[in-house]
Amino acid sequence: MRMYDLILKKRDGGVLTKEEISYFISEYTKGNVPDYQAAALLMTIYFQKMNEEETVNLTEAMMNSGETIDLSAIEGVKVDKHSTGGVGDKTTIALGPIIAACGVPLAKMSGRGLGHTGGTIDKLESIPGFNVNMTIDKFINNVNNFKIAVAGQTANLAPADKLIYALRDVTATVDNISLIASSIMCKKLASGADSILLDVKTGSGAFMKDTDGAFDLAVEMVKIGNNMNRNTIALVTNMDQPLGNAVGNSLEIKEAIETLKGNGPEDFRELCITLASYMLLLAKNVNSVDQGRKKAEEVISNGKAFKVLKTFVTEQGGDVNYIQNIDLLPKSKKIYELKSKETGYINKIAAETVGLSALALGAGRETKDSTIDLSVGIVLNKKAGDYVQKDETLAYIHYNDDAKKKNAVNKLKTAYMINEKNEANTQLVFGIVTADGIKRL
Ligand code: URA
Numbered sequence: 001m002r003m004y005d006l007i008l009k010k011r012d013g014g015v016l017t018k019e020e021i022s023y024f025i026s027e028y029t030k031g032n033v034p035d036y037q038a039a040a041l042l043m044t045i046y047f048q049k050m051n052e053e054e055t056v057n058l059t060e061a062m063m064n065s066g067e068t069i070d071l072s073a074i075e076g077v078k079v080d081k082h083s084t085g086g087v088g089d090k091t092t093i094a095l096g097p098i099i100a101a102c103g104v105p106l107a108k109m110s111g112r113g114l115g116h117t118g119g120t121i122d123k124l125e126s127i128p129g130f131n132v133n134m135t136i137d138k139f140i141n142n143v144n145n146f147k148i149a150v151a152g153q154t155a156n157l158a159p160a161d162k163l164i165y166a167l168r169d170v171t172a173t174v175d176n177i178s179l180i181a182s183s184i185m186c187k188k189l190a191s192g193a194d195s196i197l198l199d200v201k202t203g204s205g206a207f208m209k210d211t212d213g214a215f216d217l218a219v220e221m222v223k224i225g226n227n228m229n230r231n232t233i234a235l236v237t238n239m240d241q242p243l244g245n246a247v248g249n250s251l252e253i254k255e256a257i258e259t260l261k262g263n264g265p266e267d268f269r270e271l272c273i274t275l276a277s278y279m280l281l282l283a284k285n286v287n288s289v290d291q292g293r294k295k296a297e298e299v300i301s302n303g304k305a306f307k308v309l310k311t312f313v314t315e316q317g318g319d320v321n322y323i324q325n326i327d328l329l330p331k332s333k334k335i336y337e338l339k340s341k342e343t344g345y346i347n348k349i350a351a352e353t354v355g356l357s358a359l360a361l362g363a364g365r366e367t368k369d370s371t372i373d374l375s376v377g378i379v380l381n382k383k384a385g386d387y388v389q390k391d392e393t394l395a396y397i398h399y400n401d402d403a404k405k406k407n408a409v410n411k412l413k414t415a416y417m418i419n420e421k422n423e424a425n426t427q428l429v430f431g432i433v434t435a436d437g438i439k440r441l
Pocket of ligand 1: 165172179180181183184207
C-alpha cells in the first residue's frame with residue numbers, strides 16, 4: 001500500500017477501506033509516513049468528507065494505536081461522561097458522587113490540558129493531598145469498593161490522535177466533523193466504559209459555536225459509539241454563558257461541594273441532575289429519565305452524594321477537612337467587585353470572554369508548562385436573564401496580582417450585554433441525540 005494512492009483516491013472522491021485507514025494510522029504513528037503526506041490526506045478528507053463507515057474505521061484505528069483500558073474487573077455497567085468543554089464546567093466533580101451514590105460506578109480518566117482554567121484533575125488538586133496517580137489495580141479496587149475513582153491519563157491512550165491533532169492544528173484541518181468526532185471518541189472508547197454520555201456544548205464558550213454544528217457533531221459521535229457497541233447518548237447543552245457562577249479551580253471545587261450539599265447555582269445543579277439521570281438510564285439503574293432525576297435529587301437531599309464525595313477524596317489521599325470546611329481551600333489575597341455601569345436585564349455574558357479573563361488572572365495554562373494559580377478566578381454575582389441596577393456587583397474577581405487583575409477586568413467588562421428588554425436565552429439543554437435520532441427541545 002502507498003500513501004500516494006490513498007491521497008489520490010480520497011482526492012478524487014473515493015471511499016477509503018478499513019485496511020487503507022488502518023495502514024495510514026499505524027504507519028503514521030510509527031513515524032513511517034511523512035507529515036506532508038499525512039497533511040495532504042487530512043486536507044482531502046476535509047474537503048471530500050468521510051462517510052459513516054470510514055469515520056468508524058478511523059476511530060477504531062486510532063483507538064487501537066495505543067493502550068486500551070480493560071474495566072471488566074469492575075462490577076456493573078460502567079458509564080463514562082465526556083464534555084466537549086466549556087467555561088466553569090466542573091460537572092464531573094459533582095456528577096461523579098451523585099451517580100456513585102445511586103450505585104453506578106464511575107471510573108474516570110481525566111486530563112489537565114490547556115484551557116481557561118485547569119482540567120478536572122487540577123481542580124481536584126485544590127484539595128491538599130489529593131492524588132490522581134494510581135496503579136490500574138488501585139483504580140479498579142477503588143471503583144469496586146467506593147463506586148468512584150478519578151485517575152490522571154497516564155496510559156498511552158490513542159497516540160495516533162495526539163500526532164494527528166497536532167498536525168490538524170497547524171494545517172487548518174481541525175474543523176471537520178468526522179475528524180473531530182473520531183478524535184474525541186477514540187480516546188473515550190480506549191478508556192473502557194460500556195456506555196457513554198456526551199455533553200456537547202454549544203455557544204460562545206464552546207468548541208462548537210453554533211447549535212446546528214453541535215447537533216451534527218453529536219449525531220456523528222453517537223453513531224460511532226453505537227457502531228462500536230457502546231450505548232451512547234448525547235445532550236446538546238448551552239455554553240453561551242459560564243456554567244454556574246464560579247470560574248477558577250478552587251472556586252469551582254467550592255461550588256461543586258455546595259451543589260452536593262443542595263446549595264449550588266440553579267443552572268449547574270440542573271445540568272448535573274439531567275446528566276445524572278441519563279447516566280443512570282444508560283447504566284440500566286433506572287427505567288426512565290424521570291426516575292433517574294428523582295433518584296439523583298434524592299441522593300443530594302439525603303446527603304448520600306456529599307458523603308460519597310468525602311469518601312472519594314479520602315480514598316485518593318485528599319484532606320477531607322477541606323471538604324467539610326470549604327474556607328480552608330486555596331483563597332486569593334484580594335477580591336475586586338466589578339460593578340454594572342447600567343441598569344437593565346443581562347442579555348449575555350460571553351462565556352469565552354469570562355474564560356479569557358480567568359486565564360489572565362492565572363487560573364489556566366497558556367502553554368503546557370505554565371503553572372496554575374488554584375486560588376484565582378471569577379465568581380458571577382448575576383447571570384443572563386437577571387436584572388441589574390447601576391453600581392450593583394456583576395462579578396467578584398479573586399486575584400493575587402494587580403497587573404493581572406487590571407487585564408482581567410478590562411476583558412471581563414466587555415463580556416456583558418445589558419438591555420432594557422430581557423432577551424436572554426437561558427435554555428440549558430437544546431436537545432438529545434440517541435441511536436433513534438435527534439429530539440430538539
Ligand atoms: N477535541 C478533541 O479531542 N479533538 C478534536 O478534534 C477537537 C476537540
